[in-house]
Amino acid sequence: MNLQQILTKHPNSNKIDCFDLVKGDIPDPSLLTEEQVIVQTKYISIDATNKVWISGVKTYMEPIKIGEVMKGLAVGEVVYSKSQTLKLGDLVLGLLTWQLYGVFHSSQLKKVPKEYPHHQHFVGLLGISGLTAYIGLKEVGEVKEGDTLVVSAAAGAVGELVVQFGKLMGAKVVGLAGSEEKCKYVEQLGAEYCINYKKEDIFEALKKHCSKGVDVYFDNVGGEILETVINFMNIKGRIALCGAISEYGDVTSKNKYGIKNLSSLIGKRIKMQGFIMSDYAAKFDEIGKIILGYLQTGKITFKEDITDGLENAPKALEKLLNGENNGKTIIRIVGEKANLYDK
Numbered sequence: 001m002n003l004q005q006i007l008t009k010h011p012n013s014n015k016i017d018c019f020d021l022v023k024g025d026i027p028d029p030s031l032l033t034e035e036q037v038i039v040q041t042k043y044i045s046i047d048a049t050n051k052v053w054i055s056g057v058k059t060y061m062e063p064i065k066i067g068e069v070m071k072g073l074a075v076g077e078v079v080y081s082k083s084q085t086l087k088l089g090d091l092v093l094g095l096l097t098w099q100l101y102g103v104f105h106s107s108q109l110k111k112v113p114k115e116y117p118h119h120q121h122f123v124g125l126l127g128i129s130g131l132t133a134y135i136g137l138k139e140v141g142e143v144k145e146g147d148t149l150v151v152s153a154a155a156g157a158v159g160e161l162v163v164q165f166g167k168l169m170g171a172k173v174v175g176l177a178g179s180e181e182k183c184k185y186v187e188q189l190g191a192e193y194c195i196n197y198k199k200e201d202i203f204e205a206l207k208k209h210c211s212k213g214v215d216v217y218f219d220n221v222g223g224e225i226l227e228t229v230i231n232f233m234n235i236k237g238r239i240a241l242c243g244a245i246s247e248y249g250d251v252t253s254k255n256k257y258g259i260k261n262l263s264s265l266i267g268k269r270i271k272m273q274g275f276i277m278s279d280y281a282a283k284f285d286e287i288g289k290i291i292l293g294y295l296q297t298g299k300i301t302f303k304e305d306i307t308d309g310l311e312n313a314p315k316a317l318e319k320l321l322n323g324e325n326n327g328k329t330i331i332r333i334v335g336e337k338a339n340l341y342d343k
Helices: 049-053 119-123 128-139 159-168 180-188 204-209 221-232 277-296 308-320
Strands: 002-007 019-024 038-044 073-082 091-097 102-103 109-112 148-151 171-179 193-195 214-219 233-241 271-275 304-308 327-330
Touching: 002 308, 019 204, 019 308, 038 091, 038 119, 038 308, 073 119, 073 148, 073 221, 091 102, 091 159, 109 327, 119 327, 128 159, 128 214, 128 277, 148 159, 159 171, 159 180, 159 214, 171 180, 171 204, 180 193, 193 204, 214 221, 221 233, 271 304, 304 308
Parallel strands: 148 171, 148 214, 171 193, 214 233, 233 271, 304 327
Antiparallel strands: 002 019, 038 073, 038 102, 038 327, 073 091, 091 109
16 A cells, blocks of 8 residues: 655645645556656655745745645665666665655666665755755855854754854854754854844844854844844855745745845845755765765764654654754654565
8 A cells, every 4th residue: 555645735834734644556567667666765854845845836846736745855765666777675865755655767866875774864964954054064155264154043954964064164153043952952062152042132142152253154044033144244254045944934925024134245245145955966975975974983963853654744844844853854654565566
């Protein structure tokens, strides 16, 4: 039996009650064409951008339509193959779907080492979280030794790595997070200070802890916090726009927070650039090796918030959007064995 999470409506809040879990038949291998494979889903990455995908708004990719199976970055195992490059039992990474079994073309998938003991790392530390953090800092933020780096959502799956990578690159790091517990964790990661934006005046805290200004801002939230940090940016500072979770409650709204001080980017010659991880695909292997080296030498740590069961994916997304997760949010699927098909 197959299980699929089908989008039933476009949500207009962080309450994710817009999916139906549908039972159906497993894919028929006789219908596969050359280079297609059947993949059994193992680990699904749950990310804030998933909310944008189901909003009905076209961004860097086509939105998920009503009645379609939800998409998501995931690791899976090839259980049937008509491909010359992917064989039975291969472990693959790609933009898969929220279902137990799916059909994909080999060109959509990247083979990852099955012998690596922690397969879930490929959707987190060695996948979207690690790559996004490193690319945003190195390629977009151009962090260098001695810089002052500020990162919002610093206790999140990307933010916690930005803090650690920033320290390894020689920067002074100041984080922002939404609780005392999260701020304590951010400081344990090496940040000089973490601002609790729910209790502290952000302007005054930045004035105190970034007395020499901000060289690089890694932005995960957008909105009023972005506006506040802009006030402290140094000449020729860099802002890497990774996410805008403060605006994801209703991504279709025309009443979003309007940044009022963008004109200061002109006089200070500040670079503010949005980026998508996939634009840097040619560097994935190189960056992955760097991150793996950090991990193996004990230079970084990483939290994972793993929930079992495809049926729990919508609630996991809701939990993430409300800031209730504790590390990288992942759905682990324990399904049929990989020898489901005869060959």
